[in-house]
Amino acid sequence: MRSELSLLRRVLAGLCLFLTASLQAQSPAVLVELNGQQQGYFQQPRLAEVLLAASSDSRVYWPTAQLYKLDPKQLVAAEQLRGAVMEQLRLLSIHWQAEPQVAANLMQLRSQLANWRLAQPLFLALDPDLSRTRAEFNPRLDAGMYLLQPKRRPGFITLTGLGGDQFVEHKAGTLAYQYLTQAYGIDHRGVDDIYWLRAGPTPVKLPVASWNRNLQQLPPGSLLFVPVPAKWLPEPWQDLNQQLLQLLQSRVYK
C-alpha cells in the first residue's frame, strides 16, 4: 500500500513538472508593448523582426523611436532612485521655505517626477532597414518584456527641468543654447551647462554660459535637461542634478 502511494506521488509530481514545463513552453519568450498592444514572440526575436511590426506605418520617424526593457526586476533600482530623489526634493523645498517661489518650483518638479513612467532604455540603432541589412545592427533580444515607441517626426526640442517640460520648435541651424534662451530667457536661469539626453547611453554635457558656449546643433526630437541652478543646491544636495539626470534617462516619454 505504501509503495503504491509512493508511486502515485511520483506520477503526480511528474505530471506537475510536465504541466509546468508545458505552460512555460507556451508563454512567449519576449513580449513587446507596441501602441498599447502586446506582441508575443515564442522564440527570442531579432531586433529587425520587432521593428518590422511597426514599419507598416510609413510616418514612423525612426531616429527618435525608443525601445525600453520593462522587466520589473530591473526597474527596482530606478524606483528606489525615484524615491530618494523625491525625498531630496521635499527636504530641499523645506530648506528654501524662506523663498516660496524656489520651494514651489522644487515641489512642482517633485510631483511631476512622481508621475513619470520608468523603464530601461536600450541604446540600439532602431531602423528596420538598417537592422535587416546589417547583422551588427540586428541583435537577438533577451527574454523579457519590452516597450517599443515608434513616433512621428517631432518638430520640436524638449527642455525638461524645473518648471516641467518646455517645447521649442526645431529650426535648422539653431544651436542648443539658443533653444534654452527661447525657453528660459537670456540669463538661462543661471544655468552654465545643460545635458543632451538620448543621443547615447551617456548624456552629453553642453556648456551654455555666454563665455563658454558649445555650438552643437540638435536633431528634431532632442531632449535637453536643464539642471537645477547650482546656487539652489547647498552642500547636502550637490548630487541632485546627477540623480535627476540618471532618472531622466529612464523616463518614458509618450
Next chain:
Amino acid sequence: MRSCCSTLTSARWLLLACLPLLSQCSGTTKSYQNTLSYVLFPAPDHQLNRVELAKRPYDTLYAKVGDLPQAVLVLAYDEHGQQKWLSADRALLILQQGRLVKTTGFSLDLVFSARQGIDPLSKPLAQIQVGDHFERVLDWSAAQHTNQLQKLSIISIEAAPLELLQQQFDAVLVQEQVTFADQSTAINQFWFERRSGRLLQSQQQAAAFAPVMKLTHISSALKLLPVEVQSAF
C-alpha cells in the same frame, strides 16, 4: 518589378547573406561574388552584359555616387511604394518614384524625407508639366543637416534619346531645378522611356553637400527590349 522579397522572410535573407560563403557556386552566387569583388577591388564603372542581367534573379540598379566607380545594386525590398536597393557592402538606397528618399550604411545617411505637395514624378509621364513644383524637408544623420528644406520645380521636358545596353531608347528627359536650404541650386535629370513611362536613368543631388548620384535602372531597360534582343549577346 521583381524584388528579392516584398516582405522579408528571414530564411530568404539568410540565404542572400550566405551566398558568398557557399562553396558550390551557382551563377547567382558568382554574380553576387563578382559584385562584392567590385566593391573590394573597385574597377571603373562596372557593367553587366545582357546575358548576365537576364540571369540575375533580382532587379538590378547601377549607382554612381560622385566620382566613385559605378556600383551594382539589387532590389532587396519593394514595399510601401518604395524600392530598396542593396549594395554588396550592405548600403541601402531607398527610392520613391525614382527619387532618393532614404539611405542606410553611408557615413552620412539621409534618414528621413517628408514631402509637402505632390511629387511630379508620381504622376504619369504625360501629365508631368513644366512648372510643377513641391517642397520636401530632409533630415540627415548629422544634427547640423536636419530640417533641410528644399524646393523642386520642373523646368523642362524634352525628347532625349538614351543609349543603354547598346540600344537606343526613345526617352523623355524631365529636368527639375532644386533649391537647397543654403539657397544654392542644382539640376536633377530623369530619363523616362516615352511609351511605357518607365524611369530608365536619373542624375540627382539630395543636398548641396551631397555628391551627384547617377542611377541607371538597367533591369527596367532590359525588360523594355524585345525578347530576342534581351537574350542576344
